[in-house]
Amino acid sequence: MPMKVRHEVRPSYHWPEIQLNVWLIVVLSGSATCLGIFSWFMIVQSQMDLGVPWLFPYMVVTSTLGVFFIFLVLGLITRHFLLPGILILGSFILFVLWLTGLIETSLQLYGVAGSVNDNCQNYVVDNVSKGNNINTLAWLTQNTICNCWKTAFAFELVNTIFYLWMIIMSWQVHRDYYH
Template sequence: MTEVVVQRVRTKYHWPAIQLNFWILIMLVASATILGIFASFISVQTQLHLGIPWYFPYWVTVGSIGIVFVLIMLYLIAQRQLLPGIVILGSFILFVLFLVGLIVTSIELWGPVGNVNSNCNLLQSSTGPNEATLAWLEQHSICQSWQAAWAFQLVGTIFLFWMMIMAYQVYRDDA
């Protein structure tokens, strides 16, 4: 009779702590900001009884998925079970989602016809307690929200690509 002994070897991956923590912070900020901006846009569109473009709920969903992914990573870090394969797969999925949304937002922000940016300068700066000032402030706020959302989408896309590279390096260094 032959006896077979199976041993489990647990591989410990060594993640660069400072880079990982910085990445987590930036991705939480980017995802939460995008989620908040587009949730606000949906609220305004609903209040005005206007249609909601498909990319508003898209970004709310992608922002939520980004936050959930980071929370899952934090849980796995706490359990000391953060595997590079999980990070590469999750980062790639989010990278594609961020990139698609970034392209759509770029078209809406700077597109050829009826873009958001061309509507940002319709009203002249105004001061004083009147409707013109309130209208200009609201227009300015909406335009800055669009620009902030685009900037955080770009940063999120770059950081997700960076995370795929970093996770591969962690995997390769321990192989």
């Protein structure tokens, strides 16, 4: 008796390639940058024998999840199995995580008196050090920390917006498939 061959037909969703590629590059860049910044912040806190604020490990985990999600999406793309539902769910979870990090970072950076931005203005921007000495090296490190806070805030904002954008784009791809 001949064997019956069963073919499964997978739905074929039309993804806007340029938008998807831009999204992948930007979100991967933002996640990797924040992963590096907050990992370095944790090292600095540890080296200085200071406590590590919850935001630092939280953003390390969130950034790592973002990187893993991008690699999952790339794997699904190569297998032609990128489903809108997967992206909607994953993007929503990461949107909430990044939004939480963004809110806490903005409170630390621009919040009440004594915020990171106020301290940067008082002790770094208004107190430039030059010359070949330990004070200049300390000032350069402080300036780097200040710039890293601003960079992390910017990438958190971009990633939060891009995850919302992916939710909308995935919903449109799903909707277009059924129309």
